[in-house]
Amino acid sequence: MKITFLGCGDGFSVEQGHNSALLTFGDTNLCIDFPESNHWGLHQLGMQLNQIEHIFITHLHEDHVNGLQKLALFHKVYPGKVKPRLYIPIGLKDDLWQILRHGLELTTRGKRVFEDYFDLVAVENEFEIAGVRFELIQTLHVLDMLSYGLLCKPYFYFSGDTRLDAGYLLQISEEVQTIYHECHMQDDQLPSHTSLEEVLTLPETIQKKMILMHYVDDYVQSSARQVFHDKHLVRLAEPLRAYE
Template sequence: MKIQFLGTGSAFSMKNYHPNLLIEEEGKRLLIDAGGDVRFALRDIGLSSNDVDSVYITHLHSDHIGGMEYIAFTTYFNPNREKPTLYCHKILVEDLWSHSLKGGLQSVQGKVLNIYDYFNVNALNHNGFFQWQGIEFHLRSSIHVYNGFSTIPTFGLIMHSKTGKKIFLTSDTQFTPDHLKESYNFADIIIEDCETSPFRSEVHAHYDDLRTLPAEIKSKMLLWHYQDNVVDNFDEWQAKAQADGFKGFIKKGEIFEA
């Protein structure tokens, strides 16, 4: 299983792309999130939406779904390909369509469409899983935003590669080590949301908080979803992260074999 980091930046990064992954196995490609930068990120590695077979969506912020209209239209109007498969938690499907995609995708010349016209939708249960190319992907919820009335979750993944490695993608998450402890301990590799801004958003795990984690957890962590200050001084930040016990920061375009 080849994992390529299409982007590793925060939502508002100007020097990086959105934190999206491309997983490749036996000639097929699964996109993990499709932010607004995804068409450029794919172009930079010589691909386009027509090279993507399936998409998994973790949650509904634009750095994770802002490119879904691009994926939908460019595949729908390509007569030479089938609809991509869309995997996401079942509670996201209606909001993804009604609150995010419907305005742009509902109407085409002579037709009224819905999400099922664009994608083969596989709506997943809480703590459910799906199989793709013989690889198992298990959903793991993370706490991202509390709006005063309810918690807005994201749905990360534990990926079981064919080599036996277990990779935990937290997706966007607050610093909640007790909530994520089981997944942290279970995984061989952790792809961790890491805010590096001097001004905390409180909805992303901040580097200074992640530093306090046990050494055995930090040593498995690859850090991404960071601000442009890391891009500006990558070598300095990388040395700092490794001195603090992390595996390190991931660069845009980096490839990881699992």
């Protein structure tokens, strides 16, 4: 299981792409979220949009879904080996099509539906790809808004966007090697995200497993990340670096 961040910036990042991870395992891949900046990230890796085989969407904020329309159209114009399979939490499916349909429904070849572009899998609790099981974990991002993380034992927990749920992290920390967790890394307290101050309240055993993502552009230079790493046990995700 290899995880490469196509981007690890927050919703306003201009320098490092929005948060998204490309998982490669077996002979396939899964992209967690699909912001527009993924096109650049994949290009840096020497990959085309039509090589993405599976996609999972954590929630519907635009920095997590604003590349899907381009991905869908690219696959139609330049078909890849397989039609992309989109795993979407069941409660988000209709709303996601409402976001995408304005650019995808009407075409010169007639009217199209969501299923014309993606092999859709509406997920309730979990899904499996190439023998690897992914469990959906509802997160605490915005009150009453559906948002999910992914638990993939024994490899990782990927938080998606969320406020800190320390109880949940304590519960699963023994079961995974790595915790990819969002952290905005700025002084202001954002009520829908996790602050560094909160991360640093966690037990050291958990901090050692954590790679922080979805952070501000202040840490885009490796020298800035190095200064941070000299002081802390948690690590900052590096764009385009592969984690095993």
